[in-house]
Amino acid sequence: MALTQAFSYRNGQLFCEDIPLAGLADQFGTPCYVYSKNAILRNFHTFRTAFEAVDPLICYAVKANSNLSILRLLKEEGSGFDVVSAGELYRLKKIGGDPKRIVFSGVGKTVEELEMALQMSLFSLNVESLEELETLIDLAEHKDVRQDISIRLNPDVDTTTHPYVATGFRRHKFGLDVNHVEKIIGLLRQSSHLHLVGLGFHIGSQILNVQPFLDAFLKLKGLVAEFETLGFVIEHLDLGGGIGIPYQDETEPDLNRYAEFVKEHRGEYRIVLEPGRFITGNTAVLLNKILYHKVNYEKHFLIVDGAMNDLLRPSLYQAYHEVLPLEQKEGSIRADVVGPVCETGDFFAHDRLLPLLKQGDYLAIMNAGAYGFVAASNYNSRPRAAEILVDGDRPQVVRTRETFQDLIRGEQ
Template sequence: MPSPSTPLPPHLVYRDHQLVMEDVALASLARAHGTPLFAYSKAAILDALAAYQRGLAGRPHLICYAMKANSSLAILQVLVRAGCGLDIVSGGELERALAVGCDPERIIFSGVGKTRSEMRHALQVGIGCFNVESEAELEVLDEVACDMGLRAPVSIRVNPNVDAKTHPYISTGLKGNKFGIAHERVVQTYLRAAACKGLRVAGIDCHIGSQITETGPYLDAMDRVLELVDAIEAAGVPLEHIDFGGGLGIDYAGDTPPSADALWRQLLERIDARGHGHRKICIEPGRSLVGNAGVCLTEVLYLKPGDQKNFLIVDAAMNDLPRPAMYEAYHRIVPVQPRDEPGLVWDVVGPVCESGDWLGRDRKLAVKPGDLLAVLSAGAYCMSMASNYNTRGRAMEVLVDGDQALVIRQRESAQDQFRMEQLLP
């Protein structure tokens, strides 16, 4: 069993030599539904959201869950019913947001490549705000809105050139990133937006990256954003809200990000000190709401000892959990039913025909074929980035609520994958 000094994510515990989520033994879920299998704790999701709600209590605010982290409909329902709006980055995500009953006015549309058809649909349903990422997008949105006889509410995403001290692939606030308007062009861009007949300037937006574990980058970015707010309003363009994005990290491997409520206490102190305490705050957390709520259960298929490496082959793969292959990301891997015997050091790999198909390297585990493992902190950027590579069906998902487990996505079959294809005559 893992050392007591290495805590498990919230609502996971070993009880009677079994890994339990809330009050459900994970081995029983694997027996009932097979593997790979994603299981999520509803209580862990709501606890994570509650920290943000405490941090912003008493302030005008809107928490929009960044649904790219995990867009499963039932997960969205849990968050919307608990008071969240939704942050979307595509027309497909807009459809999901509407399907779960999210009030369109509580939807924010982010992303660098919005199409005209996506803009039109978002305007038709009346979303709350577009986070505009470039001057070219501003012109197109103005044209689309004018053609429809509407005014699009906009917040311009600024690039503050702040280093979030995270992986380069998930850093978004530096000059070399594709996101947002360069700091030095922001005031000029706002003046341009304010002159457009099809646009209504609503706020300012900033998002510096993902899996951020320090408060310093947030405070630096907030200072730069507040300087811009002062400059924009001095130029004659009033702003209603400040959208500070998301990006707060989670504990994957002993990471120590600040709690959401502690982070927002510091940020609000900075906002108040600069005279902006009256403003509405919008935020778009994703990973920090769902990441530590999920696990991926997988079965050990084969043990393959070698001269240089020992390989532990499981039935989950890079198509189920792409983060290790994409970012060399670390996920803890623990036994579902621990063995009281010494372990060996293994590379945990999947069945996909790629050398990059690994879930964990150099992990000490005592296992035999047929054992179950749990890949932890798998609630974000796993199922939402899953693929059908090697014609592998995407995994089943279940939501655990107390002593109940509800299937929220059926396992995908080969026939499901064929459905949109056609054979030649």
């Protein structure tokens, strides 16, 4: 069961912190994302405590959930940030994020994005290809600015996660081929503006077994030695993000083993970590109302008002999300939970054993806090859902539901 301290049943009603979710659904409408502020804080503290002994720079991966209120909350807790686009940098500018706690990752940064990053003088620009390095060398020289950079290497390690979110194997587009070290060094030697201070990796997402992180870390240490023999002074190692969370009944990743290993092997290097899902994944639900309970050829469908445009993970990765009623009910049915979008791939759950729910009942899609709203779209001209942040018994709208006007903004 995806119940946590933040989401629990009290007298048969599903609560977020101290508020019954059905009340929020009535008040703010559905579909609607509801976040627990204190769950976000708890996850951040759990992560920080696990790695306390290495005193890392924690750069929350903005892509997992980029709502300004959530970014502000994490900034106030002392988090840095990992961004992958100028849009994410713009969000951090809006909340007054400290550039010296921001790393910029991404396999395809545009010239405009690199210029924006250079202008902000970030903690590190994480370079992922030889051509990106060449482009950056030219830009930094042309603008006469000095910039610290890190090279994201592809450590060629396999992970047991969904193939769409594995990123550290040799056939993936991410990171630099470790056989290109000489070429990287050749380019860097030509530049007096770029300063190589870090090496890193990000091997994928939703990784529950920490062993691949340890393997990648040792490979990275080997490469650091290669760079240092050639006269470079590496200051930090960026281990990326990727720590998974249980969505069903999986065992939680052994954060302590990972942290202990890093502590033992890091030497004097500063450690940078980029967790996303771990911080926000289990902190939200997507509330839905059941529009129809349809039975076709003996198969039951609960057709809800949320859809793949609101939460794409099931359609994109066949990801499992627990589905819970906001009010506990007797009886049971086996049903598909599907949205109104005109795609058979628009579903939240297949063949799921659920309580006997009927038209008008509410249900929650659990663990929707990471890669949820950020991947929402207007497909089928559906306005994007509202987002509510709950603190104790106080709900705050942190993004209003889109209107039809929002749908056509900018169109002629």
